[in-house]
Each structure stands twice: as structure tokens, then as C-alpha cells.
Amino acid sequence: SAVRWRGEGIFYSKDGEVYRGEIYPEQTKTRSQRVGEMPKTTLQFYETKYDFGKQPEGKVLKHNFKFKNTGFHPLMIAKTDVTCGCTVPNYPEEPIAPGNDGEITVVFNTS
Numbered sequence: 001s002a003v004r005w006r007g008e009g010i011f012y013s014k015d016g017e018v019y020r021g022e023i024y025p026e027q028t029k030t031r032s033q034r035v036g037e038m039p040k041t042t043l044q045f046y047e048t049k050y051d052f053g054k055q056p057e058g059k060v061l062k063h064n065f066k067f068k069n070t071g072f073h074p075l076m077i078a079k080t081d082v083t084c085g086c087t088v089p090n091y092p093e094e095p096i097a098p099g100n101d102g103e104i105t106v107v108f109n110t111s
Contacts, residue, residue, distance in 0.1 A: 031076075032078045032079065034076070035076045035077070038073065038095075039073040041069060041070075041071025041072065041073040041075050041098070042069075042071040043067045043068065043071070043075055044067060044070045045065055045066070046065075046068070047065065047066075048065075050065070050106075052108060055110050057110050057111060058111050059109075060107060060108070060109050061108045061109075062106065062107050063106050063108075064103045064105050065103060065104045065105075065106065066101055066103045067101065067102055067103065069096045069097065069099060069100055070098075070099075071098055073098060074096065074098065075095060075096040075098075075102070076094075076096070077092065077104075086108060086109050086110070086111070087106060087107070087109075088106070088107045088109075089106050090104065090106075091105075
């Protein structure tokens with residue numbers, strides 16, 4: 001990844017992370033690259049579907065999809081995909097340790 005130098009000892013990666021002082025190649029990798037290099041693991045969702053029911057237009061709804069890292073290695077989510085711009089998923093930034101729970105929060109805007 002390209003790294004720009006700005007100021008004395010402050011570096012900015014293309015994904016916006018700020019590094020001070022010496023910079024190492026592993027610090028310039030994108031999240032997808034870092035996740036791709038991690039050992040594979042498994043997860044299990046406690047539920048895979050949720051029905052918000054009939055809702056009025058203009059309402060913002062949220063639901064947390066909880067999961068467990070059922071594997072033997074830390075779990076880090078690289079990205080999530082949605083099929084509609086009205087839905088925004090938020091996932092943990094930090095790795096989930098084996099045996100621990102995490103959650104993906106889905107925000108649905110009915111506007």
C-alpha cells in the first residue's frame with residue numbers, strides 16, 4: 001500500500017490510520033489484507049434472520065445479530081455486504097477470541 005508522509009514522524013495510510021514514528025510494512029496493510037493472512041476459523045450465528053414487521057416510513061430500526069467464534073483462532077471480520085443502501089451493518093473492529101461472542105448491528109432506515 002502507498003503511504004504518504006506528512007509532518008515530522010507522522011504517517012497516514014490510505015485507509016486513514018495514523019502512525020507516529022517509525023512505520024513497518026504490516027502497518028500499511030488494509031483490513032482485508034490483514035484478515036486474509038489470519039488463520040481460518042469458524043463462527044455460528046445465534047439467529048440468521050430477523051423480521052422488523054410492518055413499520056411506518058421514516059423510522060430507523062436496529063437489530064443485533066449475535067455470533068460465537070466456534071473456532072480455534074481469533075475471528076476478524078473484513079467487511080459486510082448489504083443488498084440495499086437503506087441497511088447499514090456495524091461490526092467489531094477488534095478480533096473476537098475463540099469461544100467469545102460478538103455482534104453485528106444492523107441499522108435499517110425505512111425512509
